[in-house]
Amino acid sequence: SSSSSSGSSMQGSSGCNALAHRDGGGNKGVTSTAELTEGFGLHDNSTRVVMLSSLTHHAGILNWDDMQSQRKYDPFTSYALSKLANTITAVELHRRFEKASEPPGGCAWGNDSAVSAHPGIVNTSLATNYFKTQGLAQAIPALAPFVNSFVDGLGAAAMRSTRNSADVLLYAALAPAQQVGGRYVVDGRVGKPAAEALDSSRAAELWSTATQLTGLEIHPSLR
Template structure:
């Protein structure tokens, strides 16, 4: 077993603290969902360290407002992860090397919704969209080696990838199981991408940002949040600020401590320990299963094949 990665930072660290002293001049970054929540603070930290940052967002007007507020070399491009044509258009519009890809955007606990292809929306957005984006950009990521950052969640404990019925065609739809499955897929992607692309110098890691009140919760009532916290014994739950929530993403994208490190899952700026009996912390064994990672990649390629 490889040695666990720990850093001088923790749950209260901010993205700005994590990137302090790191020069990203000449580096190019893409942050999906960069116009709200922790995406804004991730982009702000990367741009503040000198990177050229592209906000890949559904709402380009909101993206332009954020870009103007952040300052620096921040660009905006349209990307709807639930729409494969939109993903293809973003890839077609990219040119030149890409050093940092932060797959940050996502939807959570949505009512049962299907894409025109019949795919369950959370899996389609959180996994399939990011898979198509990242693999589509592979040649640019491989130009100089790159880091891919997968924003997952402790909700991955709720479900592994149910290969026999990924899109809830034969089982009752349950929003949190669907979300958990998509977040497990985010971790499994990091494992398999690191394995497949090692020769290109590309590494991918996944993370739990912590609990942050953002637009991600727009489908969840306060009563539902209270019920969920009680369910997992989180009566002492402490919310992070968006600046703290972005810290682990920025750490994985920039820290020298992560040079050459891939296929791992982090929380609170450290590599997570195995999650045993506490669904709020650690990483579930099903999310680190290399066989499941390889199988998911194959299933995803088959799903997205023209």
């Protein structure tokens, strides 16, 4: 799935996926979340990592035997899995930020934080093309023209504009860490993520799987 970055007045703000981020030119260079977070917690400047989630993460299933959907690929299933992984990663990364900031004999709130955010169902080609090619349009091709017209009207009336959806991501990037750190942001407020996103054992397994798939090690300060 695609990733998004939000600029902010903080020293650093990064948007990424659970496993990797391909550069805009489509080059082979891939930067993993582990690389992006290396050194976080080792400086005095505030850093915010925003993981782009989705409401569909509630339908995500962690298929440990086929995390890359190589055996069987379904667009919605893979998308939901990627968004669940992003949400889990944000919760776990924030937990590790906090742990890394704990001084001997006490606990202090760290400068670095991680947040996941659902920008809403946005009126982009990603959403409209999905609705136009799945469901009835896929099962009964003759209905495609009617489905296309309906989706076009629905997009204009019910979906968020890209500008409005950006507001959610700006809130996730700029709100105080005490308010959104380790949380799931939806509609400009803190929402409730899937229970699996809060399962620390699932998070540990996901991080272990990520290191195996990317061949990268987590920075010692975040282990």
